[in-house]
Amino acid sequence: MLELKRLRDAPALVKDALLRRGWQDTRVVDEVLALDKQHRAHLTARQSLQARQNRAAQAIGRLMRQKDTNAAQAHIREQSRLKQEIKAADADLDRMQAALDALLLSIPNVPDASVPAGRAAKDNVVVHERGHRPQFAFKPQPHWVLTQTHQLVDFARGAKVAGAGFPFFVGDGARLQRALVQYFLASAQSAGYLEVQPPLVVGEASAHGTGQLPDKEGQMYRLLEDNLYLIPTAEVPLTNLYRGEILAETRLPIRLCGYTPCFRREAGSYGKDVRGLNRLHQFDKVEIVQITRPEDSGTVLEQMVQHAEVLLEQLELPYRRLLMCTGEMGFNQTKQYDLEVWSGGQARWLEVSSVSNFKAFQAHRLRLRYRPASGGKPRLAHTLNGSALALPRIVAALLENNQRADGTIQLPSILSRHAGIDGDWVIGAQAARDRRI
């Protein structure tokens, strides 16, 4: 949610932002300004009424104490009329405020000046591509074949027990996920992020705070009895951690990381793009979040995306970084990078990370502020988050890229260490077959 003050001060900037995002019509900005002007006029009038009432009430109190009941009664009769006026004025104000909020909520964040204009995926800019795509002397298999061959993931029984998109990870499959989580968390910690285990459900207020509500309600699983939502990403609880607080400037930047399962309904997505591990209703992810001073968020975004890239490099996965264009970027973002890994068996790019700077857009709804060290009024902080990283597609790419002619899969050495394995970790070797269920 944009700050009203910002629209008032620079309506042209917001209109320009809407056009860059591909909106045809910027009248909503003028509507907000007109309504805001009307609202403020009414507010001022309402407050003078209240001031009159307060003064009269005090006068009545004085008269009552002096036992001057007649004079007090005269005032009280007058007050009834004032009361009606105030009631009517309040109804008007509530209506205007609700209309104003609805309009403001419909306006997306202003893209950073460095974000390219565009409408579709083809307009995203490939910032760079790193690593080498694997060359196979044989026909490489997609991961859904490899997971079946080596009994790493049980999609069928997952569908039986919970439904499509809820697989069982089994044996080396489960162990691989555990090693990845351990590795990602260890890296985040050594980069200065504080590890946090957040709740996996959040209340309505938190879902509003980070912008999952009202737009993306359909994406979340909901616990109706208790009015809770299963988190679609750790971003929600982590960014809400300091909701409504005023932090000392010296505490910034706050760096948080957390591993959680993520739950997404993803209604209406079917087809080959979602086969196997490509898209699940439940998946694991390590998330990094930062709360910064406004002047730092630009630099911090670059640091965060680089952090995620180093993970991919150490996993020896070929990847590319995309700078999302204005039209592909999320509603709440000012700037967003996506990281995609090359998955050799499917011969396609898979998105494994999205790193974004929200500037003050989330902080405004979160009422997340900091007090400048120099003193003075609290200011809105900036919030950023990124995946570092999302697991299942990493698993898919690791399996597909590292498959060998004999059908075995040799995982990168860094994972052996985090899985507690001495030497090479080769899936499909005799030792692994012995562990099958």
Next chain:
RNA sequence: GGAGGGGUGGCAGAGUGGUCUAAUGCACUGGUCUUGAAAACCAGCGUACCAUCCGGUACCGGGGGUUCGAAUCCCUCCCCCUCCGCCA
């Protein structure tokens, strides 16, 4: 799940319908004094909104109600504490 007790400004803590829409203490900031510090004294010290200025309005866990007037009374929801029940 049941019974009882509570939620007041950074912290502590008064205030049970009207002369403050929040006393007082601590902490914090500035000043006086001092070679410096401490102490003492003086002043300031929540958040948000409206108003060109003077100033005004709201917030005592959230929401609603009663009243001329609500931190105070009523309803409702949330949270915390104690005890009981259940339980990894």
